[in-house]
Amino acid sequence: xxxxxxxxxxxxxxxxxxxxxxxxxxxxxxxxxxxxxxxxxxxxxxxxxxxxxxxxxxxxxxxxxxxxxxxxxxxxxxxxxxxxxxxxxxxxxxxxxxxxxxxxxxxxxxxxxxxxxxxxxxxxxxxxxxxxxxxxxxxxxxxxxxxxxxxxxxxxxxxxxxxxxxxxxxxxxxxxxxxxxxxxxxxxxxxxxxxxxxxxxxxxxxxxxxxxxxxxxxxxxxxxxxxxxxxxxxxxxxxxxxxxxxxx
Ligand code: PXP
Numbered sequence: 001x002x003x004x005x006x007x008x009x010x011x012x013x014x015x016x017x018x019x020x021x022x023x024x025x026x027x028x029x030x031x032x033x034x035x036x037x038x039x040x041x042x043x044x045x046x047x048x049x050x051x052x053x054x055x056x057x058x059x060x061x062x063x064x065x066x067x068x069x070x071x072x073x074x075x076x077x078x079x080x081x082x083x084x085x086x087x088x089x090x091x092x093x094x095x096x097x098x099x100x101x102x103x104x105x106x107x108x109x110x111x112x113x114x115x116x117x118x119x120x121x122x123x124x125x126x127x128x129x130x131x132x133x134x135x136x137x138x139x140x141x142x143x144x145x146x147x148x149x150x151x152x153x154x155x156x157x158x159x160x161x162x163x164x165x166x167x168x169x170x171x172x173x174x175x176x177x178x179x180x181x182x183x184x185x186x187x188x189x190x191x192x193x194x195x196x197x198x199x200x201x202x203x204x205x206x207x208x209x210x211x212x213x214x215x216x217x218x219x220x221x222x223x224x225x226x227x228x229x230x231x232x233x234x235x236x237x238x239x240x241x242x243x244x245x246x247x248x
Contacts (some may be wrong), residue, residue, distance in 0.1 A: 010219025046073035161198030
């Protein structure tokens with residue numbers, strides 16, 4: 001099993017700050033280029049239906065500017081499929097999206113929509129995109145993602161991080177055990193395993209230590225930390241913690 005663990009830096013919230021003032025600053029593409037120079041192995045951006053952070057123009061500029069792979073997060077809608085097929089990013093991560101949510105709250109219910117999703121992702125895979133499905137660490141969802149032909153599953157670490165932040169340590173450890181078991185299960189089916197959502201310096205190491213996990217996608221914490229230390233030191237510290245956990 002490869003021991004390489006990639007870090008995908010999600011730059012959505014640079015755009016959130018920019019959009020708060022309706023200005024051109026701070027520029028998420030500049031942040032993405034700095035992230036590349038700081039050790040990011042990929043850049044993740046989520047074009048939401050309401051365009052609350054990343055815009056169509058940002059995606060266009062990212063596609064032109066990046067030297068590392070772009071992981072394009074999107075809901076399973078016809079509009080997003082057209083945009084993805086136009087740009088053909090390295091990876092497309094299908095996420096659930098609710099208009100009223102503050103962030104991607106849960107994983108995709110693949111099992112419930114298997115037929116539709118199978119048809120939805122086929123043209124993306126045919127266009128050369130690695131299709132990833134963002135799901136809870138749940139055997140039924142993993143099996144459904146496998147059946148529809150996804151190459152990758154990204155396991156939702158949000159509940160694990162929330163329990164940690166709330167000091168609910170027994171629940172946190174149970175969620176961690178579930179993530180560990182489901183990472184191994186997804187890998188055993190031949191799926192590439194990614195993980196992300198809510199990860200911080202305090203929560204990254206146990207997830208980075210799962211041997212089956214090949215990529216972590218981290219955004220909100222890094223952009224927040226950048227206010228205090230700068231983006232480059234924040235990314236470098238995350239990288240260091242990931243690598244240390246991997247070696248241990
Ligand atoms: N992975 C997926 C699929 C996501 O939707 C998000 C949030 O956009 C992340 C990872 C990153 O989460 P966070 O910004 O909390 O680090």
